[in-house]
Amino acid sequence: MRILIIEDDIEAAGAMSHGLTEAGYECVHAPDGEAGLKEAGKGGFDVLIVDRMMPKKDGVEVVETLRREGDNTPVLFLSALGEVSDRVVGLKAGADDYLVKPYAFPELMARVEALSRRRETGAVATTLKVGELEMNLINRTVHRAGKEIDLQPREFQLLEFMMRHAGQSVTRTMLLEKVWEYHFDPQTNVIDVHISRLRSKIDKGFDRAMLQTVRGAGYRLDP
Amino acid sequence: MRLPRLFRTTPFRLTLLFLALFAAAASAFLGYIYVATAGEVNRRADAEINREMESLEAAYRQGGVNALNQTIVERASGERPFLYFLADKTGKRISGSIEASPLDDFEGDGPSWSSFKVTEVDLDGAEMRNPARGVQERLAGGEVLFVGADVAASEGYVRKIVRALWGAGALVILLGLAGGVLISRNVSRSMQGLVDLVAAVQAGDLQARAKVRGARDEYDELAEGLNDMLDRIERLMGGLRHAGDAIAHDLRSPLTRLRARMEVALIDAENGKGDPVAALETALQDADGVLKTFNAVLAIARLQAAGQAPDQQSFDSSELARDMAELYEFSCEDKGLDFKAEITPALHIRGNREFIAQALANLLDNAIKYTPSGGAIMLRARRRSSGELEFSITDTGPGVPDEDRARVVQRFVRLENSRSEPGAGLGLSLVQAVAASHGGRLELAEGPGEYNGMGPGLRVALVLPRVE
Numbered sequence: 301m302r303i304l305i306i307e308d309d310i311e312a313a314g315a316m317s318h319g320l321t322e323a324g325y326e327c328v329h330a331p332d333g334e335a336g337l338k339e340a341g342k343g344g345f346d347v348l349i350v351d352r353m354m355p356k357k358d359g360v361e362v363v364e365t366l367r368r369e370g371d372n373t374p375v376l377f378l379s380a381l382g383e384v385s386d387r388v389v390g391l392k393a394g395a396d397d398y399l400v401k402p403y404a405f406p407e408l409m410a411r412v413e414a415l416s417r418r419r420e421t422g423a424v425a426t427t428l429k430v431g432e433l434e435m436n437l438i439n440r441t442v443h444r445a446g447k448e449i450d451l452q453p454r455e456f457q458l459l460e461f462m463m464r465h466a467g468q469s470v471t472r473t474m475l476l477e478k479v480w481e482y483h484f485d486p487q488t489n490v491i492d493v494h495i496s497r498l499r500s501k502i503d504k505g506f507d508r509a510m511l512q513t514v515r516g517a518g519y520r521l522d523p
Numbered sequence: 524m525r526l527p528r529l530f531r532t533t534p535f536r537l538t539l540l541f542l543a544l545f546a547a548a549a550s551a552f553l554g555y556i557y558v559a560t561a562g563e564v565n566r567r568a569d570a571e572i573n574r575e576m577e578s579l580e581a582a583y584r585q586g587g588v589n590a591l592n593q594t595i596v597e598r599a600s601g602e603r604p605f606l607y608f609l610a611d612k613t614g615k616r617i618s619g620s621i622e623a624s625p626l627d628d629f630e631g632d633g634p635s636w637s638s639f640k641v642t643e644v645d646l647d648g649a650e651m652r653n654p655a656r657g658v659q660e661r662l663a664g665g666e667v668l669f670v671g672a673d674v675a676a677s678e679g680y681v682r683k684i685v686r687a688l689w690g691a692g693a694l695v696i697l698l699g700l701a702g703g704v705l706i707s708r709n710v711s712r713s714m715q716g717l718v719d720l721v722a723a724v725q726a727g728d729l730q731a732r733a734k735v736r737g738a739r740d741e742y743d744e745l746a747e748g749l750n751d752m753l754d755r756i757e758r759l760m761g762g763l764r765h766a767g768d769a770i771a772h773d774l775r776s777p778l779t780r781l782r783a784r785m786e787v788a789l790i791d792a793e794n795g796k797g798d799p800v801a802a803l804e805t806a807l808q809d810a811d812g813v814l815k816t817f818n819a820v821l822a823i824a825r826l827q828a829a830g831q832a833p834d835q836q837s838f839d840s841s842e843l844a845r846d847m848a849e850l851y852e853f854s855c856e857d858k859g860l861d862f863k864a865e866i867t868p869a870l871h872i873r874g875n876r877e878f879i880a881q882a883l884a885n886l887l888d889n890a891i892k893y894t895p896s897g898g899a900i901m902l903r904a905r906r907r908s909s910g911e912l913e914f915s916i917t918d919t920g921p922g923v924p925d926e927d928r929a930r931v932v933q934r935f936v937r938l939e940n941s942r943s944e945p946g947a948g949l950g951l952s953l954v955q956a957v958a959a960s961h962g963g964r965l966e967l968a969e970g971p972g973e974y975n976g977m978g979p980g981l982r983v984a985l986v987l988p989r990v991e
Contacts, residue, residue: 383825383833383834384833384875384877385833402814404811480850482846482877482880484877484878484880484881484884485815485818485819485881486884487815487884487885488854488888488891489854490851490853490854493853493854493857494853497853516807
């Protein structure tokens with residue numbers, strides 16, 4: 301998997317690139333908007349990580365240009381601007397996700413993972429299947445190894461998101477954003493409580509736990 | 524040449540304009556008075572001359588030129604104030620009180636008017652040339668009759684009126700000008716106060732205020748408006764400065780702790796002791812804590828500085844309250860708390876959804892954090908009879924003593940008995956900032972009282988103004 305990092309802060313880009321390389325990604329760094337556009341034009345990237353405020357061409361301009369040229373590579377915006385209006389500007393420009401600086405590396409990793417597999421998992425499906433777990437999106441039922449699991453609507457949404465990102469780390473912030481659609485910073489363990497409820501429903505009575513806690517990051521649904 | 528300052532002011536220019544209009548109106552008025560009085564004086568004199576002429580003509584018609592002559596002689600020697608002159612066809616004087624007719628033209632038939640001067644000798648022998656007026660007519664027999672009158676007295680009267688009118692005109696202009704200068708100077712002086720204030724503020728003196736004279740006029744209104752604005756700016760500046768101090772103060776200790784821990788970890792690692800990975804993990808947690816505090820302080824400062832929440836939109840706050848209830852319900856259950864939500868449907872609101880969600884989350888966080896197991900928490904969203912929206916969270920925790928209620932919403936204020944709980948003391952400050960930035964307020968009151976041996980509890984209400 302190849303990632304293009306368009307970021308003018310060399311050190312931040314270096315740390316990011318180091319972390320992602322350790323995780324098995326191949327990273328290319330472009331120090332400003334123009335260089336980034338040129339590099340992206342060569343193609344072959346799975347995810348673009350774009351800083352918003354950069355010399356020569358800012359991130360919004362870069363993404364808009366790419367989208368105009370028909371480039372649909374998933375883009376993750378990185379920005380110190382975290383207000384809702386800033387996110388809206390970023391997402392409207394054509395970005396797929398938005399992460400506010402400063403960020404925790406596991407958060408970045410989780411989001412990059414989610415984006416890099418977006419195209420594979422984004423297909424329209426009526427059922428989702430992860431290991432023994434089967435979700436029917438039409439009649440909204442869930443079975444594990446043939447045994448029906450009764451879920452509340454929100455638990456269903458939560459599990460659906462986890463299944464669509466099976467095998468990937470998903471952070472608490474991502475869950476609050478994607479499942480509840482709120483962007484605030486929960487001070488307490490509210491999300492963990494919901495996950496632990498979900499876990500008790502899908503893992504209880506089975507010898508293997510599918511819902512894993514990822515230390516320092518969040519959760520992962522393993523097949 | 525530059526005009527003196529006073530003459531360049533708008534009020535003075537307006538004064539001049541009004542003065543011109545005023546003068547025009549005064550001239551029309553005075554002109555009318557002149558026509559009505561002076562004209563009337565002359566008309567009356569002419570009417571009397573006419574009457575005398577008619578009575579003489581009557582005498583002529585009855586007794587011919589001799590009877591007329593007789594009458595003229597009688598009248599001329601009498602007390603009547605008229606001048607007479609009678610001449611024959613050729614213009615030769617027959618009789619009269621004057622030697623010659625002031626009108627040399629004897630050709631005309633109709634009455635012919637004239638103004639002239641008569642020379643009179645008064646008792647002291649001094650000669651006086653008085654204005655006079657008269658009419659001359661040719662009688663049926665061809666004789667010429669002139670009747671006139673000395674109008675010195677009435678002309679003098681008219682002159683007096685004219686003089687009085689000129690005087691009045693001059694007075695009007697003088698008074699108008701003086702009044703204009705006075706008013707302009709007053710207004711200029713008031714404006715000068717505001718100009719000085721603006722200059723002072725621009726020079727950096729935020730404590731300067733405009734003087735309110737208590738006249739309740741537009742100047743006072745402007746001054747009050749400016750003062751309100753300056754109060755607000757000063758408060759905001761104070762808030763920003765306070766936020767800066769608070770950040771510096773509250774971040775300094777965790778940052779120092781973080782630094783110390785890393786130093787110790789480094790020393791231990793060099794000596795082959797300890798677990799550097801564990802140390803790094805703790806450091807990371809500390810850093811996250813610092814970031815959280817920083818984000819919260821920044822959000823509060825931004826809200827306070829903006830004065831109004833950004834990105835406001837209309838949305839159904841009942842839905843938001845239900846979301847929050849659902850989000851926190853399980854946390855309550857986990858802690859052994861009884862959770863209940865009473866939410867009036869379709870409470871539409873205009874505001875920043877994220878901030879209001881954050882505020883409710885903070886309140887619920889607090890309630891869960893401080894309510895001991897076995898207690899109860901109630902979330903309520905409703906419309907007050909005043910039309911305001913109220914989101915209240917009631918718990919059965921230890922509550923907040925009356926005297927501390929104003930204090931707990933301040934940044935970084937934590938009550939003694941909450942020191943053991945995690946947190947930076949920013950939760951309520953943020954809720955307060957969210958409330959203020961939506962034109963609302965935060966109300967703290969005693970909770971339901973004794974509950975399960977606990978209490979008195981706390982009732983926190985986020986009150987937002989009604990949407991028009």
